[in-house]
Amino acid sequence: MPTTITGLILLVVLLLPGLTFVIVRERQGSERRPTPFRETGTVVFCSVLTELAVLVAFAVLRGVMPGHTPDVGRLVREGTPYAQVHYVELFWWAGGLLSAACALAAVAAAMTAGVPHSSAMSAWWVMFHKWFPGEDPLVGCVLEDGSYIEGRLASFNVSSDDLSDRDLVLVEPLKYRAPGALETRDLPWGSACVSARRIVTMFVSYPPAAEGEGEGEGAPASSSVAS
Known part of the structure; x- marks a missing residue:
């Protein structure tokens, strides 16, 4: 961990685009639980890649419009004296470049959110999102006591693991059949x-x-899964 203000600022600058990538990707796709090493590597790699891309774009812009961009050469040679004179310009450019890197990371996350293979996702994710994303399928569940409940899908836990400790939310029209009953009745x-x-x-x-x-790739008109 950094022990100075300068080190903390540099750490934030380095990791913020990668953190943006991870957050946006989690919101757009299934929740996965990578190892700490892999997650840290993703954050650092994405940050470095997006910031390099933004710096390349800045270098091109510097070559096209040298009078409207900070003089990096003078900043390196003169250091603090140059920064004290042009601190406002440097502040706005640094903030703009960092924002551009974060925006680039967010776009990359949104574009790659649906890439994971079905084998890495839960059965719920495959049925509810991969085959027909954005639809409201009709879901029927046979419960362990023999009862049956049916309704439109409202939300589900997006964890990539087929866990038993998660919930499924169904909305009207709801139907229910009690254990041992023969008929299904509407729920109010x-x-x-x-x-x-x-x-x-x-x-x-x-x-x-x-x-x-x-239809979605590999998706039947209806499907079932046993928990």
Whole structure:
């Protein structure tokens, strides 16, 4: 850890674009749990790569418009005296370049969020997001006590691990069949939370595709998964 203000600032500058990449990617894709070494490597690698790209762009801009950009050569040769005279210009340019690097990292994260292979994702992720992203499939769950509940998918835990300690939120129209009952009845409630620990089998039915639209890669019209 840095022990001076200068070292702390340099650490933030180095890691901020990479941290932006990781945060945006987590929001756009399934939650994965990489090792600390791999996550640190991702942050550092992305930060260095995006900042190098921004510095290259600055060098090109410096060559095109030398009178409107900071003189890096003088800054290196003169150091503090040059910085004291042009501190406002240096501050705005440094902030702009760092913001550009963070924006570039965010764009890269958004573009690569859906890249992970299905084998690395949970069964829930594959059924609810990969095959028909953005849709509201109809989900039916057979629970361990023999009951059955059905409704439209509202949200689900995006962890890449098939964990039992997670929940599934269904919204109306909700239907329920009690253990041992033969008929399914409508529920007068707006939503229901179902624990994955209690689910034995899950059935998923997708809205019919519009004419001319293809189905998701490898996706059937309906599917099921056992927990």
